[in-house]
Structures are given as structure tokens and as C-alpha cells.
Amino acid sequence: MFQEKQGYPFWCPEPGIERPFCGEGGLMIGDVGIVHHDRPFDFLFNITYPADHDINHRGVPAGFTHLPLEDLDINRVAEYHRYSSHVVHPKYAISRDTVSGPWLPGFRGYHWHFMPTNHEGALLVLPKGSSTATLENKAVFRDYAKKHANEWFTYAETRRGRMFPTGTNPLLYVITGWEKCSSWGVSSLFIPPSISPKAIKLRFSIVEDNDFLSCRWVHESQYDESRHGSDWHETQSVFARGFKISKRRKKTKVKVRDITATTVNVEKILDLPPGTSTSSSSYYSNSASGTSSNHEYGYSSGGYTHPMALVNSEDDISINDTATQEQLTFHPCDLINDFLHGVVPNAGDIAISHDDDWISILDKVRNYELFALQDMGSFFWTLCSNFDFFVDDDTIHTGEAIIPSEQSDPLLRVFLRKARPSGHGNPSANQIRSTRILSHGDKGRQEYRLRTDETDTDAHEIDSDAPIKARPSRHGE
Template sequence: MRRRRGFPLYVPGPPENLPAEYRRHGVAIGDVGSITPEGIFDFCFNIYLPTYHPINHHDVPESFDPLPPYASEDLISLTYDPGDSVSTSSVRKFISPVEFPGGDFVFSCDAPQGAVLALPHGAHLKKLKYVDRVREYAAAHAESWYKYINGVRGRGLTNGSLYLVTGSEKAHSWGMASFYGTSDQFEVAFKQTLNADSTIRYRWGGMHDHPGPSQHKSYDPSPITNTPLNQTTFIHGLSISLGVGIWGKLFGKVGIREIGESQAESANGNGHMPGAPGSSLFSWSLGLLGGGGFTGGKSYAGENGNVVLSDLPPVVKIFHPAEVINNYLLEKNPDATVVMSHDDDWSGILADDPSTGSQVQNVSEFLDRINDEFDITEKDA
């Protein structure tokens, strides 16, 4: 997110239990859903498709009326060249003279933590130029969406975790590696290797073909030309919250999750009710990008189709910074019916300061920058 590529999905591929039509294309503009603790986009329905479409599969909110389709000229389309990569500042890529795909990625990793995404065949971004129409549509239907998703679909979303996709970045192949708590610098490589079936695919390696203390996985199907472009590495969109009064009317309690809570609270998904004695929505103590507790899971190695998994970390509670913004707006505007924030509006705040190289490190700094750089806009229903 500091590189302004969007919100990263730790599991780019579409879930196997979704309709075949959805699995061919992956996450799409207009998808409504949420991000699971595993880093999967949990699709519920698409606002541009009719009820009877195979992707919506007659499983939509009551009185669902789709939004008219957007035109191709309403899109921003970008292509990232083969050999592209996205990483934290603690990871540096060595420039290879070999053209991609075919060349090796070699990264130098500095302690104590970092992450990198390697894209041997590049990536493709499509997103809406303007989201006002989508924003108005979401404001009109947000209450029915939460009622349907938490009721009929039984998702149990907390307030602010509903997400409407307005753009996505997809790749034919990818490799992810991350590390935490290391004390020494090390190198890791993502390079082509010969498999037992004589196919050549990208795999993680390093000194003596072991990728050091990193957790890693990859996806590189063969041949690329026959595989669908359905691996979604980043998404852009609206995070949607309901007003406190509406949420209480629907679900009987306020479900705003406090970021930076204790590990036990995070695992149990506890929240706080605004105005309760001694509580605050903004008493977060952990770092903006480092909060959340482990919710279980075991490390393992294995292979699932074309996805290679190795040394996976325990599952952690996914935190989207827009939840902080929405909660802040709800506290500032207690009579609001719907609160929304779009990733592309505020993502620059997380980027490195061009003059100093410094970064926002905690929630307080994040909210201070929001106050300094933005006006809160209130619209009539």
C-alpha cells in the first residue's frame, strides 16, 4: 500500500467454490465482498450484473437493481512490464541484464522485516476513472447490503469491513516472499527451474537453493498463453460503514473493530461501542501496519495445483487502514447514515515523504495527516 498499488491480496487466485465464470476472471470491478483473515477476497455479488447472471447466481440482496454498465472509456488501464516487482524499502532488487520472462529476480533483504512481490510476466491494472456514481449507488444500498451479507449469507462482518471493488491488478504469474524478526541481511532469488515434467517455472531459491528465513509462495502455470488472467494481486475500492444508529437497529450492537487491540481480543474479534465509559475508538497502541494478533493456523509446505506454498505463517487478522478513517468519520459525524472512503483518495499518505523519506508509522500520525490534507464532505441522503 505504501507503493500505491492498492490493497494486497495474500491469496490472488479465486476460491474454488465460486461459479466457473467467476473463477475464469477473478475479482472484477463492481464486486461486493470483504477480505478474509487469510487474505482472500470473499465475493458476494457484483453490482453491474443482473440477478440471473451466472456470477451472481440468483444470490443477491432483496430488491437488487444492478447499476448500468460502465463504458470502456471510463477505465484507466495500465500494464506493468515483465520483470516488475513491488517491495518494502527493506528489500532491494539487483538489476538483471536478462530480459523477462526468463531472467532471475535477486533481492537483498535487510533486517528485521520486509516483503516482496515478483511479477515475471508483469501485471495489468484496470480501474474506474471516476467513482462518484458508484459511491452514490453504494450509499443508497449499503444498509440492504449489510443486512443481506450478515443475515442471508451469514458473514458476520464488522462495521467498515464491507468492500466495493472499483479496480484490480492482475498477473499471469507471481512470487511472494516475506520475513519478520530476522537479525541479519540475506539474499533471496526467484528464478526459473526445471520441473520433473520438463516444464520450466519460477520458484523461490537463494544460497544453495534455499530462500533463507523468508516465508514464500508462487504461482507460475505452464504454458502461460493458455491460462486465464484471474490472479488478483491488488484491489482498489470503497470501504463502507453504516451509521451507528442504523447498525444498532440492524444488528443490535455496534460492530466497529478496534485496531491495535490485544492479541486475545483480536483473535476473538471484539469491538467497542462508541460512548461506552472508558472506551475510545482511537486508543490503538500498536503500529498502523503492525497491529493484529495471530488467529491460528500452522506452517506447512505443499503444492496445490500450480500454487507452491512453503513455510506459511499463521493466519493474522487483516487490517485495512480505511477502517480507521471510517471509524474516525463516524465519531466526528455521529448522525451520519453511511460513511465511505476510497483507497486512492488517501493511499498517498502512506507513501514515503519525497523530501525526507519518512513514513507514517502509527494511527495518530495517520489521522493527523488525514486532518491536514482532506476536508470531510457531508452529503444529504
């Protein structure tokens, strides 16, 4: 569901049972918490309400001050998806029929029959439609996070006892937008090649009275994982957008090749079949929805495990991104943050990116660049050609490019800006240095050069002809 470009798709849209019902209910702009692939958003506190508000009854970080809601610009769409909507990926992979049935007097009921036409697909059902809210002045949240991120991580770990997976950088999510509904169904489908999709039918039952709609899946199939839910109010969050904040767990020298060596991550973002980044067909990976699966072919419950090919097709490896403490949750911003940590290995312990960053890359891909995304190097080429990286004290974050790169220019530049006192505007030209990413022809050799205000660092070279030790890039090691 990443290609819906609404943000992060929740496999568990319902709010946590311990969260107090405040205001709109469910996920709210200003929430700070942790994303999990197999359970609801782990809410910690909200930065738009005072410390003594009911929503923050579990406590707030040290030195907490809130950002008043009245100072924020929030754009709301009451009927983003209309009544009786559903979303399918790949497009046209699943068709729908409506079948009426006998129900009790006073109730209106019917079934939706979903018939797959592909062997893989993902489905989001919205019987009563959905609404959205989006924070327009997101820079306010970003600047606030830059100042307080360290206190947030301390609070999460020491006050709330959250344990982040071993070997990864701790991650927090600050909500800047959501899509919510009152009733929903989600399904992830994989049909083995030996089974005809026409033999499979997913049935979704809907019962309505004047005030309430209930819905549920009523089919039995070993080829899908499905969930459903209903509430009186729009408290169920099917998508979220926000800032992903990571904290470098320890000072380590991250090589760019560790981030760009495999194709697994671009496949997850683009929903492509493993090893076919340039394929015209789409694939909905389990890690995108966080489901467990009953089917075979190398996909297992938790994590994302399958044989993979490096740039050199003769070097096959197996990637398993499960951790000892907790199964990892895939989010495209995690890739970007790991890259930011690698770009500035001696600074920027806090990295910040936004869902809009990877969504803009998908827009570029769908328009004219799908053919180019054959590896993660190409993914970051697209990132670097549309964004600058800004270093501000101990934080590195993405930002709109000061000097947009021309598509015909073989050099893609990344500008690093040192922190400046507030009120001084943009940096002067002599305060900006660039990172060059240069392609060297048929061998696919790339060279990354970093230049900071103090010195030039050694080049990080990726050689597609040499064997490369690959691992999930979000481990950041």
C-alpha cells in the same frame, strides 16, 4: 506493500474456486465482497451485471438493480508492470540475480535468486508483468453504495451466512480497480538480528514453453513466508482498490482518544518498525500481507501482537487485534471509517471511504510530512486537512475538501454537510459547520470540537500526559 500505493495487497491473489469465470476472470470492477488476510477475496455479487447473470448465480440483495458497464469510464493499462518485474519494500532491501539452468528440450527455464540486504522486507514477483484497470467515475459507485449498503449487509449476513468478527463493525469492499497478472510470487521476510542477511537466499524457479509459464519458490528458509501461483490468463489479483463500507454494529459513544491513542496503526500503513514512526527505515508488517510467521520478537500467526509505547513512553502495553470468531484483517480504510463513526457518534451508521484517501495521505507523507506522523492524531490531521466529511441521511463519507486547509494554518477544519435533495448542488455557507483540531504546544494536547447544524457537542480531549486505555482503533469502541 501498502507503500506501492496500488491499493490493498492480496496475500492470496487467486480467485475463489467457487467464483464463475466471467468476462476477464478473477477480480472485477463492481465486485462486492469481504477482504481476508489469509484467503482469496470473498466474492458476494457484482453490481455491474444483472441479477440473472452467471456471475450473480448465488443471488443478489433484495431490490437489486445493476449499474450497466457501458455507463462507466474504466481506464486500462495493458502493461503496468513489465515482463520480468519485481517489487521490493523497503526499496533496495532485496537484490536479484538471474541464473540459467538445464531444462527439458522445448522449455526455457531459469532461477531468480533474491538476496536480502536488510533484516526485513517484502517481495512481489511478476514474471509476466501485470495490467491494471481503474474506475474513473467512482462517485457513481459511492452514491450507489450510500443507497443500498444496508441491504448489502443484510444479504451478506442472512442470505450468505457471513459472520463478522465479534466486537468490530461489519465491513464490505466494493472493487473500483485492480492489478492482475497470470503468474506471481509473494514473500514476507524477517531475519533475526543475530543472522546476517547475506546468509539468506530466496530462489524463485520459472519454466516457460510457448503458451504457459509456471513458477514456484524452491528455497527452504525459516525466516520467510512465501506463496506463488500461475494461470493461463490474467486472473490473479495482486492489488485492489475500492470503497470500504462499514456499518456501526451498535450505537456507542466512541471517543477520539480510543482511535488516536497508539502508534500501531500508522506503523502498519507506513511499514515502519514498531515504536519508530519517525525512523528512516521501513518495515513490512505481517498484518499487511496476512502471513503467519515462524520468527520470534512478538509477532505471531494471526493478528498483530507486540509491545507498544503510548505517547507517554513510560506506559507500555500489549495490543492483540485477534477476534474470537476470526482473525482480523488490517486495511487502512478501516481506521478512517472508525474515525468517521467517531466524528458523528449520533448519525452515520454507514461509513464509506476509499483506498485513494489513505494513498493520498502517503503521498503527503512522502513529500514533506514524514516527520509529523508520530501518532494517529497526526495521521488524522493529514486526513482532515485534505478531506471533508459529508453526512447524507444515515451515511458519512469522505470527499474532496470544499475549502482546502492552508499548511500554515494551525486549525484543521472538517466540514459536515447535511443531506440535500438531488439537483441542489453544493451546500450554502450557512449549512456548513467545522470541526477544529487544535494543537496545544509541548504537551501534545489536542482538542476536537464538533459542530453540527443543530448543536455544538462536547469537546473530545487527548492528553498525552495521562494514562490512556489503548486498543486497536478498528474495533470502534
